[in-house]
Amino acid sequence: MNQTENQTKNKPRIFKSLWSSSKKPSTASCCSLFSDCIHVATSRTCEYLHFTDPDNKFRPSGAVLREIFLMTYIQRSFQLNLNITFSCTVMTHVQRFLLGTDWVWAVLDPPSKNPRIQIAVQVLHTEENTREDFEEHSSMETEPFQGTRAERLVEFCAGIGRSCFALFLFFGNKNDPGNICGLLSNNLHQALGKCVRIDQRFIEGFFKGAKGFVTATGMLQAVVGKKDNDPLTMLVKFT
Numbered sequence: 001m002n003q004t005e006n007q008t009k010n011k012p013r014i015f016k017s018l019w020s021s022s023k024k025p026s027t028a029s030c031c032s033l034f035s036d037c038i039h040v041a042t043s044r045t046c047e048y049l050h051f052t053d054p055d056n057k058f059r060p061s062g063a064v065l066r067e068i069f070l071m072t073y074i075q076r077s078f079q080l081n082l083n084i085t086f087s088c089t090v091m092t093h094v095q096r097f098l099l100g101t102d103w104v105w106a107v108l109d110p111p112s113k114n115p116r117i118q119i120a121v122q123v124l125h126t127e128e129n130t131r132e133d134f135e136e137h138s139s140m141e142t143e144p145f146q147g148t149r150a151e152r153l154v155e156f157c158a159g160i161g162r163s164c165f166a167l168f169l170f171f172g173n174k175n176d177p178g179n180i181c182g183l184l185s186n187n188l189h190q191a192l193g194k195c196v197r198i199d200q201r202f203i204e205g206f207f208k209g210a211k212g213f214v215t216a217t218g219m220l221q222a223v224v225g226k227k228d229n230d231p232l233t234m235l236v237k238f239t
Contacts, residue, residue, distance in 0.1 A: 184219055
């Protein structure tokens with residue numbers, strides 16, 4: 001076999017190697033794509049948060065804002081093929097109530113596609129969240145649940161372990177209606193055994209006087225780079 005034939009035979013193998021490596025995005029690439037999706041989703045949501053109706057007839061509910069953010073994020077993630085390494089699982093109406101989570105982001109293990117790290121998200125928006133929780137509870141034929149919806153999210157994450165983070169995502173606040181920020185932690189279950197009520201007021205307490213916020217990129221880098229059993233709590237600025 002001459003040199004030309006050897007080169008021809010090796011070409012498919014080289015291309016196969018390049019194609020295989022391109023299917024495994026790096027952590028930096030995953031964080032960059034995630035940041036892009038968050039930017040598009042928050043920009044779209046902020047359009048509604050900043051909108052003022054002169055007649056005061058149009059005021060999007062917290063549920064509508066949640067769907068706008070989520071659907072925009074999902075659309076963008078599919079455009080960028082982020083779903084190969086980073087999934088987004090939307091909860092059903094019943095799951096939202098029982099588990100306290102609106103959706104779950106997961107960093108996937110490439111060979112098995114099993115979740116390696118999970119971020120369970122609960123959206124909060126002014127006082128409307130309390131009314132929505134009550135309406136969901138009263139419409140379900142279930143036994144009364146103890147604790148708040150925030151506590152159910154914390155318990156859900158604690159049941160999985162330190163690799164599962166609770167993210168309380170705020171759409172606006174009294175001082176800055178267009179602000180989108182969040183509290184991320186895998187350690188809030190420590191408060192459950194100290195007779196502390198985990199609710200919206202408790203979560204908002206983390207933001208009082210806070211000066212240090214990380215970006216969406218920094219949040220994902222931190223959870224991916226964390227050692228298995230280490231606790232992690234951070235404030236995130238998404239806008």
